[in-house]
Each structure stands twice: as C-alpha cells, then as structure tokens.
Amino acid sequence: MKARVHVTLKPGILDPQGKAIQHALGALGFGAVDKVRQGKVIDLEIAETDPEAARASLREMCEKLLANTVIENYAIEIDAGP
Amino acid sequence: MKARVHVTLKPGILDPQGKAIQHALGALGFGAVDKVRQGKVIDLEIAETDPEAARASLREMCEKLLANTVIENYAIEIDAGP
Known part of the structure; x- marks a missing residue:
C-alpha cells in the first residue's frame, strides 16, 4: 500500500528556506x-x-x-488503490 | 490564490535521505x-x-x-478556492 506524508512547519514558525525561495522568485x-x-x-x-x-x-x-511535532504538522494520505 | 508544488526525485535517481529514513524506521x-x-x-x-x-x-x-528537472519531477496543484 502506498502512502504519502506531508510534514509542514506550523503557522508562526519561521521558515528561512521559504523566505529564501520567495526572495529568489522575486529576483x-x-x-x-x-x-x-x-x-x-x-x-x-x-x-x-x-x-x-x-x-x-x-x-x-x-x-x-518523521515529524518534529513541536514545530511541525503532519498529514497522512493513504492510496488505497491496488 | 494558494498553490502547492511537489518536487520529487525521478524514478531511478538514488535517494539517500529516503534510504536513511527507511533504515531508521526499521530500527x-x-x-x-x-x-x-x-x-x-x-x-x-x-x-x-x-x-x-x-x-x-x-x-x-x-x-x-523550484525543481532541478534533470533529476526531479514537479507537480502543481492549484487551490481555486477563495
């Protein structure tokens, strides 16, 4: 069975990598x-x-x-297909 | 408008980070x-x-x-909601 897990920073937690991407996209x-x-x-x-x-x-x-639950949220998706 | 982009390694490209996670899960x-x-x-x-x-x-x-298209695939999801 396949599964996908998303691990994302909680709202309010600084995301310097995201900021760097945003800055680079702006440039x-x-x-x-x-x-x-x-x-x-x-x-x-x-x-x-x-x-x-x-x-x-x-x-x-x-x-x-997989997640550091102090600063990260996780979401689990199960692919129930064959 | 919100959007989500997934950037994943192409099949066949070695993924040492994935292997490390698999090993740690096994342990x-x-x-x-x-x-x-x-x-x-x-x-x-x-x-x-x-x-x-x-x-x-x-x-x-x-x-x-966002993606290095030599070794990575990307998928774009648009959240058309308000």
Missing part, C-alpha cells in the same frame, strides 16, 4: 508571490493491506521520527 | 516499510486570480528555480 521577476513555505513530502510503500492499520502505523512513524 | 520496529522516497513540498500564495495564468506562472517557477 527572477515573479513578484506576484506573496508567501512561500517549504515542507517535506515522504512517499512510503508499506506491506499492509488494511488502510486503518496503515494509517495508525504511519501516525506512530510521524510522531516518533 | 524503530517499523519493518513493514518497503520503500521510502523523500521530496519537497512548497506552498505558495500568488496574487493572481486566473487559475490558468497561475498554473503557467508556477510551471515557469518550477522550470527556472
């Missing part, structure tokens, strides 16, 4: 960009057939390793 | 994880009301700055 002439935030996307393949079990497992992975 | 007891690939997600707010113009602009941003 390239893309002045219409008001805000940029950069996060991580993690694509996983899990040997698990039950979507609910997969989601529970992914939640634990996020809490333990 | 934490998540042995059912078969494959991990890590990419970037970039959330942008653009001062543009036409979704098609926004998409064209984002495509140009990806080609010029």
Whole structure:
C-alpha cells in the first residue's frame, strides 16, 4: 500500500528556506508571490493491506521520527488503490 | 490564490535521505516499510486570480528555480478556492 506524508512547519514558525525561495522568485521577476513555505513530502510503500492499520502505523512513524511535532504538522494520505 | 508544488526525485535517481529514513524506521520496529522516497513540498500564495495564468506562472517557477528537472519531477496543484 502506498502512502504519502506531508510534514509542514506550523503557522508562526519561521521558515528561512521559504523566505529564501520567495526572495529568489522575486529576483527572477515573479513578484506576484506573496508567501512561500517549504515542507517535506515522504512517499512510503508499506506491506499492509488494511488502510486503518496503515494509517495508525504511519501516525506512530510521524510522531516518533518523521515529524518534529513541536514545530511541525503532519498529514497522512493513504492510496488505497491496488 | 494558494498553490502547492511537489518536487520529487525521478524514478531511478538514488535517494539517500529516503534510504536513511527507511533504515531508521526499521530500527524503530517499523519493518513493514518497503520503500521510502523523500521530496519537497512548497506552498505558495500568488496574487493572481486566473487559475490558468497561475498554473503557467508556477510551471515557469518550477522550470527556472523550484525543481532541478534533470533529476526531479514537479507537480502543481492549484487551490481555486477563495
């Protein structure tokens, strides 16, 4: 089963990487960009057939390793297809 | 208008960061994880009301700055909501 996890900085947490991208886009002439935030996307393949079990497992992975829950949010998407 | 861009390594390009995550998950007891690939997600707010113009602009941003198209793919999602 495939899954995708988004790990993004919580609102209010400074994002210097996002600011750098925004600045660089401005320098390239893309002045219409008001805000940029950069996060991580993690694509996983899990040997698990039950979507609910997969989601529970992914939640634990996020809490333990994938996200720093003090400053980051995570979102789990399960691709229930074959 | 809000948009989200995913930048992921092309299939076949080595992903040491993904491998490191997979290894760390295995060490934490998540042995059912078969494959991990890590990419970037970039959330942008653009001062543009036409979704098609926004998409064209984002495509140009990806080609010029956000993605290294030799080794990375990008996908653009536009949130057409208010």
